[in-house]
Amino acid sequence: MQEMIRVGILGATGIVGQRFLQLLDGHPSFAVTTVAASDRSEGKPYTDACTWRLGGDVPRAALGLRVQAPEPPLDCDVVFSSLPAEVAGPVETRFAQAGYPVISNSSAHRLSESVPLVIPEVNPEHLGLLDTCRDAMGAGGGFIVTNPNCSAVMIALTLAPLAARFGVEAVVVTTLQALSGAGHPGVSALDITDNVIPFIAGEEEKIERETRKILGRLQGGRVAPAGFPVSAQCHRVNVADGHLAAVRVTLGRPADPAELREAFASFRALPQELGLPSAPAQPIVVRDEPDRPQPRLDRDAGRGMTVTVGRIARDGVLGHRFVVLSHNTVRGAAGAAILNAELLLAKGYLKPGA
Numbered sequence: 001m002q003e004m005i006r007v008g009i010l011g012a013t014g015i016v017g018q019r020f021l022q023l024l025d026g027h028p029s030f031a032v033t034t035v036a037a038s039d040r041s042e043g044k045p046y047t048d049a050c051t052w053r054l055g056g057d058v059p060r061a062a063l064g065l066r067v068q069a070p071e072p073p074l075d076c077d078v079v080f081s082s083l084p085a086e087v088a089g090p091v092e093t094r095f096a097q098a099g100y101p102v103i104s105n106s107s108a109h110r111l112s113e114s115v116p117l118v119i120p121e122v123n124p125e126h127l128g129l130l131d132t133c134r135d136a137m138g139a140g141g142g143f144i145v146t147n148p149n150c151s152a153v154m155i156a157l158t159l160a161p162l163a164a165r166f167g168v169e170a171v172v173v174t175t176l177q178a179l180s181g182a183g184h185p186g187v188s189a190l191d192i193t194d195n196v197i198p199f200i201a202g203e204e205e206k207i208e209r210e211t212r213k214i215l216g217r218l219q220g221g222r223v224a225p226a227g228f229p230v231s232a233q234c235h236r237v238n239v240a241d242g243h244l245a246a247v248r249v250t251l252g253r254p255a256d257p258a259e260l261r262e263a264f265a266s267f268r269a270l271p272q273e274l275g276l277p278s279a280p281a282q283p284i285v286v287r288d289e290p291d292r293p294q295p296r297l298d299r300d301a302g303r304g305m306t307v308t309v310g311r312i313a314r315d316g317v318l319g320h321r322f323v324v325l326s327h328n329t330v331r332g333a334a335g336a337a338i339l340n341a342e343l344l345l346a347k348g349y350l351k352p353g354a
């Protein structure tokens with residue numbers, strides 16, 4: 001039987017931390033052995049420290065665990081991080097310097113020159129930065145791999161087949177983002193009921209910069225960002241889970257909407273070829289009904305790992321447009337990090353007992 005990789009979750013009591021635990025329950029390669037959170041939770045049994053906010057029970061792996069401080073050493077082979085960005089930066093660096101592979105969902109290191117920002121279907125070759133990252137972290141052999149912001153992931157995932165087939169010259173994105181994206185307790189009910197908030201701190205810059213890094217080229221040991229401009233406007237809306245984005249795009253050559261549809265629907269990549277456990281059969285599903293995608297109906301497509309595209313049409317200003325929806329705490333957070341870890345395992349970067 002295959003030896004399991006022992007996983008520690010930093011930020012295990014939060015919205016994304018709980019999703020990590022849920023998605024790792026019964027995983028064929030990863031077993032959660034450690035949970036860590038703030039000093040509010042430290043020393044408590046996980047079930048006392050955490051109000052479980054997902055469907056079903058607290059996964060068995062967490063039942064006997066006490067919450068640790070998020071500092072090395074921890075009893076695990078790899079750490080998954082869902083700490084707030086301001087805490088994650090130095091903590092993740094300390095784990096990598098101590099020799100741990102760090103699979104991070106936080107924004108702190110995403111744009112660091114030596115840190116890969118990876119969607120396994122889009123830019124697995126950016127793992128080529130890991131030698132530079134290991135060198136930067138010292139002799140212990142640790143490194144950091146990040147997944148994108150919860151909106152950038154669905155935007156980059158849908159632009160990838162368009163860029164490959166037609167070229168991309170300009171992108172304008174307007175997002176409608178779910179409440180769970182703000183963590184718990186997040187936005188006050190009095191602020192969001194009967195309302196839309198046209199501001200999410202740092203989000204527009206993250207989408208603009210991360211999308212260009214993900215779709216950029218690895219050249220000479222660094223990533224040259226994609227050359228096209230990305231403009232984003234973000235809104236918080238009264239939806240529990242599922243971020244939606246209206247995307248307008250100028251392509252490098254003329255194309256019919258039917259060609260875009262085909263490019264999305266036929267898109268398959270390395271995770272599907274490798275049969276990674278969290279990889280959906282189809283990374284992108286196209287819905288042809290005029291009123292789809294919708295958060296409540298489409299966020300769970302492919303167990304939350306498939307993004308759903310609809311409303312593909314010509315656009316009178318930029319050329320083409322479509323709407324994309326994705327589950328923000330699965331494909332946009334914990335599921336994305338787990339898929340990165342599965343890719344790292346398949347490529348030999350993770351080892352039990354390392």
Ligand SMILES: NC(=O)c1ccc[n+]([C@@H]2O[C@H](COP(=O)([O-])OP(=O)(O)OC[C@H]3O[C@@H](n4cnc5c(N)ncnc54)[C@H](OP(=O)(O)O)[C@@H]3O)[C@@H](O)[C@H]2O)c1
Nearest residue numbers: 011013014015016037038041083084085150181183184333
């Ligand atoms: N929610 C999403 O859809 C989403 C998507 C993509 C990325 N992210 C990113 O993922 C990270 C976590 O988000 P979340 O939504 O899960 O947030 P959350 O629900 O607020 O959870 C935060 C977690 O971090 C811990 N924590 C807070 N302050 C800490 C400190 N000073 N030292 C150590 N641990 C601390 C909390 O522990 P206690 O319970 O002990 O306070 C909790 O476990 C953030 O960086 C966020 O930007 C979130």
